Amino acid sequence: MDKSSFIQELYSKGCIKTINGRLIVDIKLTIGYTNLLHYISDQFKEKAQTLNLNAIVGMPYFGIIHASYLSLKINKPMCIIKNEKVVQRELVDKENVINKVDDETGINLIIVLESIEKGFRLSNFIYNVKRRIKNCNIVGIFTVCDNSIANNKYLNLENYYIFSIINSHDIINNLIEFSNISNQEFLQIYNTMSFKKVERDVFKIEKRSIQKCTEYIKLKNSNLFVSLYYTNFFHIVNIVNKVSPFICGVVINSNIIDQFTDEKAELLKKLAVEKKIIVINNVNLVFTNKSIVCNTLKKLFMFSDLVSITINQNKQVDIFTEFNLDLLKVMSDEKRGLILNMTGNGYNNNFINQKILDLVSKYNEHISGILLDKRHYYMRDDNMLYMTDEIEMIENTVQNAILNNGCDLVIYNVTEFKTLTKEYLESISSSVKLFRDSSWVSFCSVNGM
DSSP states (O other), X not given: OOHHHHHHXXXXXXXXXXXXXXXXXXXXXXXXXXXHHHHHHHHHHHXXXXXXXXXXXXXXXXXXXXXXXXXXXXXXXXXXXXXXXXXXXXXXXXXXXXXXXXXXXXXXXXXXXXEESSSHHHHHHHHHHHHHSTTEEEEEEEEEEEOOOSOXXXXXXXXXXXXXXXXXXXXXXXXXXXXXXXXXXXXXXXXXXXXXXXXXXXXXXXXXXHHHHHHHHHHHTOOEEEEOOOSOHHHHHHHHHHHGXXXXXXXXOGGGSTTOOHHHHHHXXXXXXXXXXXXXXXXXXXXXXXXXXXXXXXXXXXXXXXXXXXXXXXXXXXXXXXXXXXXXXXXXXXXXXXXXXXXXXXXXXXXXXXXXHHHTGGGGGGEEEEEXXXXXXXXXXXXXXXXXXXXXXSSSOHHHHHHTSOOSEEEEOOOOGGGOOHHHHHHHHTTOOBOTTSOSTTOBOOOOO
């Protein structure tokens, strides 16, 4: 049994339902089916063996069942702690590891429960565990289904290592793949889900290919880029000289620039360093031939900080997996990286797009960001930069892209550069001010234009 068949089995057993546009997941029903219990315990065992733990705590009530299966498989003691506030004793004998806690290091344990919803019960239980087992370290929380879409006021789950076999995103995509729900039901569920996180801090991302970008964002107090898709190279240079005080980067396409020589590339590189801006080269490089792509990237990275690529077919993924990752590592060390462009042909279905991200996920350290219209529910990697070039003055404004669409960087396309004035540029950049004490998603203070 794999994850996909596991979800289908849960659906057939009535553990998963959709009612009035809401996703209902009841993992409690799994205790009546031994094949499901064995699959859950096998998944927990595989992950638990990678952790340094001394004991397992099962959260009442059904988490105790899954914890007992896991305890048996990895031969670790299990304790049961009630949620009630009355005086209680743990169900372990006096010679148990619980009573042999090292005062210096404490006891490492994991908490097992059937599902995470709003986090209120789990928050209370964690409090009781820490109160009853002195000097304990919760090294992980194991759950069958993580049905919590985002952090909430009861519990900041980012403080803990969460391992879940499935989550809400896996479920709804599996249901639509196997036609268990209609497209309309899928949209109803999707529209009721909120995926905003409130604790994200991109300035702490350790990817070197992102650090240069965040350095300039701090320096310029702006996350604004402008797109300069022009054939005249010196027209681009003139605009960069004019707008550089108000932006942190520009987006070009070197393939359309007339007679783009190595001398022009070197000039652009020196100009970017002098003006302290990032150069994104949106050439939309397709992985069709390993050697050609490798040579092309070497040339592009000579003057570009970030280069956009396209991967929307399985054969392109195969070439990417065979790619010279040593080259990407060197480029990353030089604070250069790749951007996955998910706005073109082939990226017209959320389910397909999630599959693409899953296929390239093992190489995420070499991918700095994603170019998209908006950040979707399945884009959960907080070590990425999410950027959009779908920006308008009236409808999809800079504010909307950041606060509602979850984008980090906005690429503004100013068409009338002949009338470009300092006041006009200030009116654009004034809507994007860095607010360092808030989250990255909402770090722009919207002042109006």
